[in-house]
Amino acid sequence: MIDKNYFLRKAQDNFPELKYSVLTPEITEFIGSDGEGILLDLGEHAVGHFSFSFDRVDVFVDAPVRLIIKFGEDIREINDDFSQYGGILSKTWLQEEVINLDFPQKITMPRRYACRYIKITVERTTRPIRLFDFSFRASTSADVSALKPANKTDDLLRKIDLVATNTLKECMQTFFEDGPKRDRRLWIGDLRLEALANYYTFNNLEIVKRCLYLFAAGECNKSGFLPSFVYETPYYHSGATHIEDYALLYVVSVCDYYEHTRDINVINDLLGICKSQLESFTATLDENLIATKQDGWFSFIDWCPGLQCMTALQGVYLYTLERFSGLLKAIGDEEYKKYSALFSQVCSASKKHLYDENEKVFVNNSDNAQLSVHSQVWMILGGVISGDEAKKLLLSCLDNKKFKQPVTPYMRHYVIEAMLKLDMKAEAVQYLKEFWGGMVELGADTFWEAYVPDDLEFSPYKDRMINSLCHAWSCTPSYFIRKYGL
Amino acid sequence: MIDKNYFLRKAQDNFPELKYSVLTPEITEFIGSDGEGILLDLGEHAVGHFSFSFDRVDVFVDAPVRLIIKFGEDIREINDDFSQYGGILSKTWLQEEVINLDFPQKITMPRRYACRYIKITVERTTRPIRLFDFSFRASTSADVSALKPANKTDDLLRKIDLVATNTLKECMQTFFEDGPKRDRRLWIGDLRLEALANYYTFNNLEIVKRCLYLFAAGECNKSGFLPSFVYETPYYHSGATHIEDYALLYVVSVCDYYEHTRDINVINDLLGICKSQLESFTATLDENLIATKQDGWFSFIDWCPGLQCMTALQGVYLYTLERFSGLLKAIGDEEYKKYSALFSQVCSASKKHLYDENEKVFVNNSDNAQLSVHSQVWMILGGVISGDEAKKLLLSCLDNKKFKQPVTPYMRHYVIEAMLKLDMKAEAVQYLKEFWGGMVELGADTFWEAYVPDDLEFSPYKDRMINSLCHAWSCTPSYFIRKYGL
Numbered sequence: 010m011i012d013k014n015y016f017l018r019k020a021q022d023n024f025p026e027l028k029y030s031v032l033t034p035e036i037t038e039f040i041g042s043d044g045e046g047i048l049l050d051l052g053e054h055a056v057g058h059f060s061f062s063f064d065r066v067d068v069f070v071d072a073p074v075r076l077i078i079k080f081g082e083d084i085r086e087i088n089d090d091f092s093q094y095g096g097i098l099s100k101t102w103l104q105e106e107v108i109n110l111d112f113p114q115k116i117t118m119p120r121r122y123a124c125r126y127i128k129i130t131v132e133r134t135t136r137p138i139r140l141f142d143f144s145f146r147a148s149t150s151a152d153v154s155a156l157k158p159a160n161k162t163d164d165l166l167r168k169i170d171l172v173a174t175n176t177l178k179e180c181m182q183t184f185f186e187d188g189p190k191r192d193r194r195l196w197i198g199d200l201r202l203e204a205l206a207n208y209y210t211f212n213n214l215e216i217v218k219r220c221l222y223l224f225a226a227g228e229c230n231k232s233g234f235l236p237s238f239v240y241e242t243p244y245y246h247s248g249a250t251h252i253e254d255y256a257l258l259y260v261v262s263v264c265d266y267y268e269h270t271r272d273i274n275v276i277n278d279l280l281g282i283c284k285s286q287l288e289s290f291t292a293t294l295d296e297n298l299i300a301t302k303q304d305g306w307f308s309f310i311d312w313c314p315g316l317q318c319m320t321a322l323q324g325v326y327l328y329t330l331e332r333f334s335g336l337l338k339a340i341g342d343e344e345y346k347k348y349s350a351l352f353s354q355v356c357s358a359s360k361k362h363l364y365d366e367n368e369k370v371f372v373n374n375s376d377n378a379q380l381s382v383h384s385q386v387w388m389i390l391g392g393v394i395s396g397d398e399a400k401k402l403l404l405s406c407l408d409n410k411k412f413k414q415p416v417t418p419y420m421r422h423y424v425i426e427a428m429l430k431l432d433m434k435a436e437a438v439q440y441l442k443e444f445w446g447g448m449v450e451l452g453a454d455t456f457w458e459a460y461v462p463d464d465l466e467f468s469p470y471k472d473r474m475i476n477s478l479c480h481a482w483s484c485t486p487s488y489f490i491r492k493y494g495l
Numbered sequence: 496m497i498d499k500n501y502f503l504r505k506a507q508d509n510f511p512e513l514k515y516s517v518l519t520p521e522i523t524e525f526i527g528s529d530g531e532g533i534l535l536d537l538g539e540h541a542v543g544h545f546s547f548s549f550d551r552v553d554v555f556v557d558a559p560v561r562l563i564i565k566f567g568e569d570i571r572e573i574n575d576d577f578s579q580y581g582g583i584l585s586k587t588w589l590q591e592e593v594i595n596l597d598f599p600q601k602i603t604m605p606r607r608y609a610c611r612y613i614k615i616t617v618e619r620t621t622r623p624i625r626l627f628d629f630s631f632r633a634s635t636s637a638d639v640s641a642l643k644p645a646n647k648t649d650d651l652l653r654k655i656d657l658v659a660t661n662t663l664k665e666c667m668q669t670f671f672e673d674g675p676k677r678d679r680r681l682w683i684g685d686l687r688l689e690a691l692a693n694y695y696t697f698n699n700l701e702i703v704k705r706c707l708y709l710f711a712a713g714e715c716n717k718s719g720f721l722p723s724f725v726y727e728t729p730y731y732h733s734g735a736t737h738i739e740d741y742a743l744l745y746v747v748s749v750c751d752y753y754e755h756t757r758d759i760n761v762i763n764d765l766l767g768i769c770k771s772q773l774e775s776f777t778a779t780l781d782e783n784l785i786a787t788k789q790d791g792w793f794s795f796i797d798w799c800p801g802l803q804c805m806t807a808l809q810g811v812y813l814y815t816l817e818r819f820s821g822l823l824k825a826i827g828d829e830e831y832k833k834y835s836a837l838f839s840q841v842c843s844a845s846k847k848h849l850y851d852e853n854e855k856v857f858v859n860n861s862d863n864a865q866l867s868v869h870s871q872v873w874m875i876l877g878g879v880i881s882g883d884e885a886k887k888l889l890l891s892c893l894d895n896k897k898f899k900q901p902v903t904p905y906m907r908h909y910v911i912e913a914m915l916k917l918d919m920k921a922e923a924v925q926y927l928k929e930f931w932g933g934m935v936e937l938g939a940d941t942f943w944e945a946y947v948p949d950d951l952e953f954s955p956y957k958d959r960m961i962n963s964l965c966h967a968w969s970c971t972p973s974y975f976i977r978k979y980g981l
Contacts, residue, residue, distance in 0.1 A: 068735045069726055071680075072585035099558030099621050107593050111606060111679075112729050120597060135585050192557075193597075240555055243598050249554045 011278060016226035017245060019278065023219035025150035025183060029057075032145040039129070039140040040066055046077075046130035047140065054082060054125045054454040054479055055147035056179050056189040060117040061129075062142035063110055073109045075132040080104035080124035082190055082478035083452070087126045089474045096472030102191040103474060107132065115142065123179065123190035123479055125454055151178040151211040159490050166438070166495060169445045169486045176455040177206050177484040181213065184241055185220050188458055188477030194248070195220055196238045197255035198309060199481040201262040202422055206484045208269045209491040217266055218275055224259055225282050232303060233289030235259050235282070252309045254322055256286045257329040264332040267339070276340060283333060284344075290326050291351070298358035300326060302375060310383050311420035312459065312469035316413055317376030323359055324387025327352060331392055352392075359393045369402055381413035382406050383420060389427045400431050407440075416469075417459060418444070419482035425489055438495050445486050456483030497764060502712035503731060505764065509705040511636035511669060515543070518631040525615070525626040526552055532563075532616035533626065540568060540611045540940040540965055541633035542665050542675040546603040547615075548628035549596055559595045561618040566590035566610035568676055568964035569938070573612045575960045582958030588677040589960060593618065601628065609665065609676035609965055611940055637664040637697040645976050652924070652981060655931045655972045662941040663692045663970040667699065670727055671706050674944060674963030680734070681706055682724045683741035684795060685967040687748040688908055692970045694755045695977040703752055704761055710745055711768050718789060719775030721745050721768070738795045740808055742772045743815040750818040753825065762826060769819060770830075776812050777837070784844035786812060788861060796869050797906035798945065798955035802899055803862030809845055810873025813838060817878055838878075845879045855888060867899035868892050869906060875913045886917050893926075902955075903945060904930070905968035911975055924981050931972050942969030 034049035041047070063074065081087035081104070091103045104122050129140060159170040180186045184195045185203040204217045227236040227247040234256035238248035260283040267276050295301050300323050308318035310325075330352040337345030363373050363384075371384045371393075385406045389399045406412040407424070415421045421444055428437040447462050458480035461467035468476050489495055520535035527533070549560065567573035567590070577589045590608050615626060645656040666672045670681045671689040690703045713722040713733040720742035724734035746769040753762050781787050786809050794804035796811075816838040823831030849859050849870075857870045857879075871892045875885045892898040893910070901907050907930055914923040933948050944966035947953035954962050975981055 069732045071678075073587035075587045099619055101559035101561045101595055101619050106595065109587055109592065109606065112726070114729055120595065133585055133587050194557075240598070243600055246555045 011225075011281065013226045016222045016278070020219045020222035020226065020241075023215040023222065025181075025213060025216045025219065027148045027150055027183065028152065030147050032147055034127075034143050037141060037143065040137055041131055042134055042137045043131055046128060048087065049127040049129070049143055051125050051127070051145055054123070054175060054179055055145050056121065056123045056149065056182065056479075057145055057147040058117060058119075058121060059127060060115065060142070060144050060146070061140055062113075062115045064113040064139050064141070066137040066139050068136060070113075070134060070136045070138055072135045073111050074134045074138055075107065075109050077130045077132050078106050078108065078118070079128045079130075080122040081126045081128070082124055082455070084126055086474065086478070087128050091474065094472055094474050096468060096470040096475045098191070098470045098475050100475075104190065121189075123188070149178045149181050150183065150213060150216055151181040151207075152213065153178065153211075155212070156210055159487070160494070161490065165442055165446050165449065166490055168449050169441065170490050172449055172453055172456055173206065173445070173484045173487040173490075174210050176479055177203060177210060177481070177487065179455055179479045180481040180484070181207070181211065181216060183219075184223065185216060185481060187238075187482070188480045190479065191475065191477045194238045194240050195223060197224060197235070197252075197259045197262070198237070198419060200224075201258050201265065202419065202485050202488075203481045204262055204265060206488040208265075209488050214270060214272075221263060221266060221275065221279060225279055229285075230305075232305075233285055235286060237309075250307060252307055253290065254308055254310055254318070254325045257290060257325050259283070260286050260329050261332050264336045267336055273340060276336070280342075287329065287333060287348070294355070297362050298355045299323060299362050299373075299375070310387075311415055311417050313381075313383070313413055313416045313420070315379075316381060316383060317373075317379040318383070319375035320363055320371050320373040320384035321381070321387040323355075323363065323373075324384070324389075324391035324393070327355055327359065327391030327393065328387070330355065356391070356393055359388065359391065363388070364393065369398070370406070379413065380406070380411050382415055382424065383413065385412070386415075386420075386423050386427045390423060390430060395431070399427075400433060403427060403431065403433070404436070416461060416467075417482065418456060418480070418485075422482065422485045425485075429489070429493055434493065434495065437489065437493075441486055441489060441495065445483070453478070455479035456486075458483070497711075497767065499712045502708045502764070506705045506708035506712065506727075509701040509708065511667075511699060511702040511705065513634045513636055513669065514638065516633050518633055520613075520629050523627060523629065526623055527617055528620055528623045529617055532614060534573065535613040535615070535629055537611050537613070537631055540609070540661060540665055541631055542607065542609045542635065542668065542965075543631055543633040544603060544605075544607060545613060546601065546628070546630050546632070547626055548599075548601045550599040550625050550627070552623040552625050554622060556599075556620060556622045556624055558621045559597050560620045560624055561593065561595050563616040563618050564592050564594065564604070565614040565616075566608040567612040567614070568610055568941070570612055572960065572964070573614050577960065580958055580960050582954060582956040582961045584677070584956045584961050586961075590676065607675075609674070635664045635667050636669065636699060636702055637667040637693075638699065639664060639697075641698070642696055645973070646980070647976065651928055651932050651935065652976055654935050655927065656976050658935055658939055658942055659692065659931070659970045659973040659976075660696050662965055663689060663696060663967070663973065665941055665965045666967040666970070667693070667697065667702060669705075670709060671702060671967060673724075673968070674966040676965065677961065677963045680724045680726050681709060683710060683721070683738070683745045683748070684723070684905060686710075687744050687751065688905065688971050688974075689967045690748055690751060692974040694751075695974050700756060700758075707745075707749060707752060707761065707765060711765055715771075716791075718792075719771055721772060723795075736793065738793055739776065740794055740796055740804070740811045743776060743811050745769070746772050746815050747818050750822045753822055759826060762822070766828075773815065773819060773834070780841070783848050784841045785809060785848050785859075785861075796873075797901055797903050799867075799869070799899055799902045799906070801865075802867060802869060803859075803865040804869070805861040806849055806857050806859040806870035807867070807873040809841075809849065809859075810870070810875075810877035810879070813842055813845065813877030813879065814873070816841065842877065842879055845874065845877065849874070850879065855884070856892070865899065866892070866897050868901055868910065869899065871898070872901075872906075872909050872913045876909060876916065881917070885913075886919060889913060889917065889919070890922070902947060902953075903968065904942060904966070908968065908971045911971075915975065915979055920979065920981065923975065923979075927972055927975060927981065931969070934969075939964070941965035942972075944969070
């Protein structure tokens, strides 16, 4: 086993350079008094630090001035009354500060914010004040100058690509953040999708390596799974949650990285961890080669209320097995045969035990026989069925009320991935345009963490205010558009 | 006329060095969650910057932590509910911050506070947190190591001296502040008293010179009076208020400075301004040599509701004339004869027109015949009456309900000054012990801006919460005790 400090050193060696740009709103000055305020529009979504100057208008302001400064990723958030927040995540993620300023000065606010709009309200002053020099110093590790436009004539797809690359850019800081407004940590599920989109856009390889190593340094749980997230600020900290599908997708991320770079050094460092993830999962298979739910397991798959995940998880496992045996074969590791054989056996077993040949659908008693798009998609991605049979199943379950439907852009990514696996390019474009195009229609500058077209108040956290409006797992349209020439 | 920039340069040349010390409360750690908190006691009043560290207790705190941090000069202030504040000064002086912290870090709060107690309450956290490394970096330009103890055996006077020197020390920053919690500016009235106490304690001459020059650079109003206050942070700003008694007391402050230092260079710089202050006031005398109230005048004398000030003002004028002619004589300026002659004439005229020979009391129609201790004290200090006649009058008006009584420690200083002028040492000691000793009895670490023994809720600003509990104009007991060997 390679020493964790080695991984942390490698992660540090690949620390990406942050690039800074300064955004200034069109409005350059505000003069006002108690209760008055100003709304600044940066013109685009930005992640960084806000600064401004404050001075007197006429005579000296003879007491501290209290300002309320609110940051919103969109205008709806600016108009939200944060005091009414009732979600399950901490209200401290809502971006609002009350600050007291003793005397005329230039202020650089110490915290980082994610926003397009900034609203400043004068809570209390003894004299009119002047605010000016508004400036937002934005950061990203994406090299925007290296980005080529997508080779598209379709207007909507071009717009979608633009918003998707923006989303990715904003989440690319010193690591792949899931969302710059909230959470701000590295999750495996987001990492995989960000890395895919990155390969076809900014192609920053340092950040991918850094993230792969950061997880490699993580503390596995007693089942042997990697942590699903890590923090790097202010010091490295391995997350306390271990999601099985994420542990498997870490292996897929390593495969993606090799496929894109042929960088054998990184693979050699991470191979042992990849094998142990698969072994840990394999250990849970029953005599029929079907995964069994273990004590303390937490599967993600999608933020879909009440979703049963065992079938989908079996699909993720198959998907990973196939990719990993492919990686081993490519690098000349003879163990590929073992994984390849295992893949074939589990694949057949999955069809035998989880596929209802009469109904032509995947259904599993471990999921309480719940029908879901998730199960079907992941079984297709796992290669259990293919061709027309798979196409027909996929089309029949989408928008079918008998099936649990995808909720997050994250799960919708895998729907499209399944479509493209089945050469359903037209359907993939339509699906992409309908869903991501819907956000574009609503004026999105970046793609959202959650978007349910017929319920704009939907939140996985029971209050829409807390939703992240720039979320990494929404950024893959660029990957699809650019890789597959959609 | 000397150029204002010359005065500002001289003020800068005399910028006093700040001395820093680090105070740590006895409690060194807090572990807690939502709604819980800690009360830190620095053991003494301090002016400066607070810092502390925050970290997780077990697993990572996965959302920003919101803390409410309140600073109180005494424990009563800590227990006040600031949301109920209803005073006339800005609520922003109340020392409380709500801060959001993104991750474990050491925090140094950017603003300066004046406090002995610090209360931290956890408003919101997702996991228990640990607060530690509490540290308060206090500043003063007073050299505490140079301070000799007062040569006293009387316990109460020794305590009073200690609290008074503490008060002065706290107000001595880069200039003589009136109060480090609130206002934080240089007022002439406070300057004079602080300088007096300073000469007999820390004897920092730089800060006195600096303050005298800061006023010299100020913008006089159309009557020719100096501004009553100036700001030096973040840039020099001359206050928009011009108080006549303060303009005169500036001249007295210059006289005090020479008397203490014999520093003729500073006097040569400031002589012109001193003369113009007196000339401006002299111009308002009527044919009887009695000052007449001018349009836009604002006299201070004391924060005593409804106080009429013209008689007291006449006294301040006389007091200044006498001191200034003495200064001129001492430095060999022949003009002293003019001021000396004027003093004699105005003194006689004041007795003739403002003293009721039957009632043996000063009374003035310009004051609507209002009786006040203030009028009597300032007429005595102005030399209009003296000896037994003056003693009798002073004793008869103090605590006499027919007379407006002194409210602020500032005015009480002049009561004692009058007593000592009349050789009433025993009365002065008693008065000092009763008033300043009363604050000591109530646990004062520093002397207050306002103290009315039978009304502890009294505030000149209609809400006691906003009162400054460390206020320069309360610091002169040390001057009296040390200069007069009380």
